[in-house]
Amino acid sequence: MSTNGPSRRRIMAGALGALAGAAAAQTAQATTLPASAASSAADVSARPVTIPALREWAARSGSFRFGPSSRILVRPADSRRLRSDVRLFVDDLRALTGVACPVVVTNAAPRDGDVVLDLCARDTVLGTEGYQLAVGDSVRISARASTGVFYGTRTLLQLLRQNTTVPAGTARDWPRYAERGLMIDTARQHHSYDWFVQHIKELSYLKLNHLHWHFSDDQGWRIESEAGLQSPDFLTKDQVRSLIELAARHHITVVPEVDMPGHLGWALKAHPEFQLKDADGKAAPNKLDYSIPAARDFLREIVEEFLPLFPGPYWHMGADEFLGEAEFADYPQLEQYAKETLGASATALDGIHGLINEFNSLVRSRGKTLRVWNDTFIPGSAFPVDDNVIVEWWTDLNTPIPSTNPVAPQELVSQGYTVLNAGFYPTYAYPDYFNPPAATPRAMYENWSVHRFHGFAYTDDNGSGYPFHDLDPAEPANRGSAVHFWNDGETTTWTEEKTTESLFPRLRVMAQQTWESAPLVSTYAEFEPIARRLGSAPS
Numbered sequence: 001m002s003t004n005g006p007s008r009r010r011i012m013a014g015a016l017g018a019l020a021g022a023a024a025a026q027t028a029q030a031t032t033l034p035a036s037a038a039s040s041a042a043d044v045s046a047r048p049v050t051i052p053a054l055r056e057w058a059a060r061s062g063s064f065r066f067g068p069s070s071r072i073l074v075r076p077a078d079s080r081r082l083r084s085d086v087r088l089f090v091d092d093l094r095a096l097t098g099v100a101c102p103v104v105v106t107n108a109a110p111r112d113g114d115v116v117l118d119l120c121a122r123d124t125v126l127g128t129e130g131y132q133l134a135v136g137d138s139v140r141i142s143a144r145a146s147t148g149v150f151y152g153t154r155t156l157l158q159l160l161r162q163n164t165t166v167p168a169g170t171a172r173d174w175p176r177y178a179e180r181g182l183m184i185d186t187a188r189q190h191h192s193y194d195w196f197v198q199h200i201k202e203l204s205y206l207k208l209n210h211l212h213w214h215f216s217d218d219q220g221w222r223i224e225s226e227a228g229l230q231s232p233d234f235l236t237k238d239q240v241r242s243l244i245e246l247a248a249r250h251h252i253t254v255v256p257e258v259d260m261p262g263h264l265g266w267a268l269k270a271h272p273e274f275q276l277k278d279a280d281g282k283a284a285p286n287k288l289d290y291s292i293p294a295a296r297d298f299l300r301e302i303v304e305e306f307l308p309l310f311p312g313p314y315w316h317m318g319a320d321e322f323l324g325e326a327e328f329a330d331y332p333q334l335e336q337y338a339k340e341t342l343g344a345s346a347t348a349l350d351g352i353h354g355l356i357n358e359f360n361s362l363v364r365s366r367g368k369t370l371r372v373w374n375d376t377f378i379p380g381s382a383f384p385v386d387d388n389v390i391v392e393w394w395t396d397l398n399t400p401i402p403s404t405n406p407v408a409p410q411e412l413v414s415q416g417y418t419v420l421n422a423g424f425y426p427t428y429a430y431p432d433y434f435n436p437p438a439a440t441p442r443a444m445y446e447n448w449s450v451h452r453f454h455g456f457a458y459t460d461d462n463g464s465g466y467p468f469h470d471l472d473p474a475e476p477a478n479r480g481s482a483v484h485f486w487n488d489g490e491t492t493t494w495t496e497e498k499t500t501e502s503l504f505p506r507l508r509v510m511a512q513q514t515w516e517s518a519p520l521v522s523t524y525a526e527f528e529p530i531a532r533r534l535g536s537a538p539s
Contacts, residue, residue, distance in 0.1 A: 052512045063165050066115075071113075072102070072117065074103065081119065081146050128147050129174060132171065141153060188487035190222055211255065213256050255312065262288075262323075275287065290334075316392075325403045328349065356389065380404075390418050396408065421478065424456050426438055450514055452469075483506045505531060509527070
C-alpha cells in the first residue's frame, strides 16, 4: 500500500462500493426492524414524541402549561449539585420560548406551571443517567444523580418545542448503553470552535454523552502543540479547555485520539528521522519506527503533553492501519525489536502489542483508561494487549490480502476485553464519496442494533451474504456505539456546514439505538419527520 495514499478504511470502502450498489434495490425495499426492537415497537401516539423515545410512559388526565409565570424550583439540599444544570436549563428555556424563568430554592409546593428539579429518586434501575418525569399542573423531574436531572430537562425541552402545553403523565427513562456519541475527524478537515460549541449542545439535546476527537493524522494536527506540530488551521489549548468545560457542563465526556504508530504523517514531517524505513531505506512517511528509542520518546512526549489537557477518563492511541502481516517482512527491525523486548518467540505484530501495553502503563499511571481500534487483535498472539484496554471494533477485514483478519467481538469479550461497536456498517460516515445503502441512517434505524457488529464484509438488509457479529443483547462488556464521521477523501469542497447536515439524521438515529428504548415508529420514513419536528438544540 502506498504510504502517501488514502487509509485502508477508504481503500476497502471503495473496493466494496460496487457490491454495495448491487444490493441497493433490496435495501430500498427493506423496512423490518431487528427482532429486539420490532417486538417492542409502539405506535407514535402511545408516548410523547422524543428522541430517544421514553422507555416507560403512563398517560393521565390533564396537562401542564408553561408560560411567563413558570418558575424553576430546586430543594435547598440539591441546589449546589444542580446549580450548573439549572443554569443551562434556564438559558435553554429562554432560547426556546423567550421566557426567563426565575429559579427559586425552596421546599415549598409548586404552583401551576412550575418545574421542580430534585435528586429524590430512590429507584436503583435509573442508575446515574435515568430520571423520573411527572407531568401534571406542574412538572417534577427526579433522579439519583445530576446527569439524570439534566437528561430529564432535555426531554422537557423537546416536549416544549412541540407545544407549551404538555399532556399529563408519568415516565421512567434510562439508557441501555453507557457510551453514546460521536467521533469527529478534524485532522483531515479543520472544524471551528463554534462548530464544536454547536455540536456539544446538539449531542446533549439527544442524550448522547461521548465526543471522540480524532485531531491528528497524516493530513493535519488541529490542536496547538508545544512542539509546534499544529497545522495552519488549529484550535488553541485555551479554546480546547473551554470546549471541555462546556462539554462537562453538558455531561459529555471528551475522548482525545492521537493515532500512533501509523497515521503520523503530519507529525513526522518535522521528524523524518523517525519514519519507518524498509530494508532498502525507503521511508513510509506516515509510519513511525518504534524500534528507535528516540522515536518512542517522541511519542511519549506527545502523550504527556496532551494528557493533562483532557481531564476525562480516557486516552485513545489508535494503533490501526499500520502494516499488514505480509508487509512486516519488509521491516526486519520491527521483529528484532519485538524479540528484544518481549522474547525470542515474539513476532513483529507482537511488537505493536508491546507498544500498546507500554502506553497503557503510561496512561494508567495518570489515572486513565487506554482505548484502541481492533486491527491488531488477530488470533494466536502469544503477547496480547492488556485486557484493561478498551477495544473499539470497526473491522473484520485486514489488508493487504492475504492477512489474518481480526477476531470477532465475542472472542474479545471472552478474552476479558470491554468493547465498543464502531462497526464500519453502519456507524461510519464520510463526505459524499462513499455512503452505500448499508451505511445510511435508514439502514442504521431499520436493520441494526448496538449488539450487532458489522465490519467491511457487506450484507444486504435481509440478512443474507456475510453475517453480523452479534453479542448477547444484554452483554455488559459492550460499551455502546457512536457515529464515526471521517473527513477522508476529496474534501476541498466539503464544509463543516455539510458535516452538520450529514450528521443531523445520523445522530438522532444513534441516540435512539444506543438509548435502546422501544422506538416510536418502525421505519425510517416515519422517523424522519419526528427528527425534523424536534429540531436542533436550543440556541
